[in-house]
Every structure is written in C-alpha cells, then in structure tokens.
Amino acid sequence: MPLDIVVGAQWGDEGKGRMVDLLAAEADFVARYGGGDNAGHTVTVGDQIFKLHLIPSGVIQPNTVGVLGNGMLVNPSTLMAEMAQLREAGIDLPPKRLRISHAAHLITPAHVALDAAQEGARGAEQIGTTKRGIGPAYVAKAARRGLRVEMMLNPEDFADAVETRVEEANKHLTQLYGADALDPKTVATEFMDYARQLKPYIVDASQLLTDALNSGKRVLAEGAQGTLLDLDHGTYPYVTSSSPTAAGALLGLGIGIRPANRIVGVTKAFQTRVGEGAFPTELSGKVAKHLRGTGANPWDEFGTTTGRPRRVGWIDLVLLRYACRQNTLTEVALTKLDILSGIDPLKICIAYRIGDETFTELPLGPADLSQFEPVYEELPGWDVDVTAARHWDDLPPQAQKYVQRIEDAAGMPVRWISVGPERDQVIIRD
Ligand code: IMP
Secondary structure, rough: OOOOEEEOOOOOOHHHHHHHHHHHHHHHHHEEEHHHHHHEEEEEEEEEEEEOOOOOHHHHHOOOOEEEOEEEEEEEHHHHHHHHHHHHHOOOOOOEEEEEEOOOOOOOOOHHHHHHHHHHHHHHHOOOOOOOOHHHHHHHOOOOHHHHHHHOOOHHHHHHHHHHHHHHHHHHHHHOOOOOOHHHHHHHHHHHHHHHHHHHHOOOHHHHHHHHHHHHOEEEEEEEHHHHHHOOOOOOOOOOOOOOOOHHHHHOOOOOOOEEEEEEEEEOOOOEEEOOOOOOOOOOOOHHHHHHHHOOOOOOOEEOOOOOEEEEEEEEHHHHHHHHHHHHOOOEEOOHHHOOOOOOEEEEEEEEOOOOEEEEOOEEEEEEEOEEEEEEEEEOOOOOOOOOOOHHHOOOHHHHHHHHHHHHHHOOEEEEEEEOOOOOOOOOOO
C-alpha cells in the first residue's frame, strides 16, 4: 500500500511542483490535500511552463489521475480557468483524469472579498495573505457554514445556500469593514453554472484512494505551502489556515496512517518567504539580489500566485531539522543548488542565539522567531555553473560539501538535488 507524501520543508515555494512532476512518473494518483489557489506550483517541460494553483502538478504526467482532496478549498472559477489552460497545452482532463472530493469546500467571491477586507483592517498586523479567500473559507468550514462540493449535486438547495452565505458575508463586508456588498443572486447563478460543469468530477475521494491503495496502486500526496506555514506547527499567526505538514495529507485525503511510505521534504538550497513574519536569516543587499534574481526568468524569486518579490536569506538548518521532525521525513529533496554558484563564502544557519544562550533546537516551536539571532557557519562557495551536472561526481567539491553539511544537520539523505528548472536537471542519488 504505497503512499508517498511530498511536503514543503520551509515557508512554501520550495519547488514541490517539479519534485511532484518527477515522482508522479511512477504514480497512479496524485492528490492535493490542503490549501487552495493560494498555492503556485511551476513545472517546466521543454519550452512549456505550467503554473498550477489548484490542480495537482502530477497531472502533467499522462498516466496519472489528479485528485482534489477533502482538505482542499476549491475556487471553481480558478479550477475552470486552469482546466482550460491545460486543455490548450494539450492536457485534457475528463472526469477519468480528475476527481474532486465531495467533502472539499468551495471558495466564493464573498470569501475573497472578506480576505481583502480583513487584511486591510489588520493595518500593521497584516499577515500578507494571498487574498484568495483562504482564511475566511476555512473559518466558514470550522464554523460549519461552509459550502461543501457535494452541495453542488442538489442544484436548488445549492443556489439557496450560496445566496444565504453571500448575504451573511455582505453583513460583515459592509458593517464591519465598510466594503462593498456582492450581489447574492449573481454569485448563485455563477455557481449553479459551475455545479453543472463540475458534477461529473465529484466523488468520495477517500474511498477512491483507499480502494486504489488496497489494490496496490501508487498514490502521491502533493503538499502545498510548507511546514512553517502550518496552522498548528508553523510561525503562527503568520501562517496559512490549513495543515501542509505530512499528517495533513492523511486527514486531507481521508486515508489512514498505515499506507504512508516515503515522506519527502522539499527544501531550497537557501531560504525564502512571502508575506509577513520573522525570518532570522533574511538578507538584503548584493547576495539577496543574486538569490532573488530580477524577475526576468521564470525561476526568479517572485510569487507564482501574487507576483510579489520573495524575501530571501541563507538556509536555516534549525528550521530544516524542525521540519524533519514535524513531518517524520524519510528523505530530503534539495532544489535550486545552481543559484548558489558565484556566491563565496556561503553561510548556513546552524543554531540560534539569545544573549549568551545557544539553541540548536527550537525551545517552543517556531512561532516567535524574532527573538533569535542566527549562528552561522561559513562554507566555501563555487564559481562554476552546475546546471549541466547530472551525477554527484559532476558537482564541484564545495557544492558536495554544502549538500553533505545539510545532510548531517537534517540527519537524513538528500536524495534529489535540482540544478535547474528542466525535468532532467536533477541529480538522483541512491
Ligand atoms: P493565505 O494562505 O493566503 O491565507 O496566506 C497566509 C500566508 O501564507 C501568507 O504569508 C502567504 O504569503 C503564505 N502563503 C500561502 N500560500 C503560499 C504558497 O503557496 N507559497 C508561499 N507562501 C504562501
């Protein structure tokens, strides 16, 4: 019963999309288990660049079935647009190639409007959300006022439910935030149309995946966001509203613990973050510019979903160790090693300090990182281009040492090293 889980080991944007694409070549099902279109997964295949927000990146591999799990939030407008975009690129997704859990929740324009209004009202305490309605839709789910995908199967009741929820949101929008109200009837009509189109895709995904696992099929769980954005285990309150950690895959797909096999943590060779919140190894200046890029290349550090420039810094091994523990990772995939070429020396954060006290583990989790000063170790950089490396021996000794230092700190193997955005620009180690 092999279930492999791919999780982000940092603050999201680790390059999970390209790792999922690689691992999906051997999977039968690729399932997203949490979040919504706040995610942005980029996969480069030849001259085609796919930027996916909702549909699992694994569907680019032709023999997979994509699944949107019950832990997800589905904005049907984004979903339809993404399906159209893939169709244009030659990837058609009929219901036999894409399934949506009946128990996933829907995002409406009311959630999106509330997200923007609430962020505005937070003033200096903004979270820096993607403004995709994620927080308000998960709040509605927890308050038991959400719109579940299965409601679309009963059109009359569904239209009423959408209207009522939009009317409720309008009270908050206008009375609490002074924002414009939405027209409930227009939203209901729009959602009735989505219901008609999406009906054939709706299944009990938990049953589908459990049956698949029981019959020896391979399921790949595709994480979105990252460990440090986890609602419980991340840098609260600067987190998302779902559970991107490995345990979230089981809950967000409706499968038990037993099938879990490999748990792959994806980390960049440096650190990035979008949105607010403490970032101990954050850099500004020349090295930051080098790491971020100008935005001219698709792989430069600008958000896939919002286009915001990402904050960048040295790799933080205290946080990587934390991610290894939180997710019980079995192995690590290291991405964007090529970007470090030309930086000398390189720094890695091996511990934190407050005054005279040094910490190699987080005493109380990562919620209050602002109190720590990073303790760095310096390693020699390398000047050669590594984008053509396909084997460990092709890497310069300094790059090998850098990877080994990460392995030592994580206490587990770095199994994959990506050296460029293309499918084949990866070193796979035994
Ligand atoms: P929300 O998920 O839109 O509510 O945003 C909450 C926080 O998570 C913000 O700091 C976002 O920038 C961050 N975030 C959400 N999704 C992603 C992602 O896919 N990559 C990186 N950061 C994300």
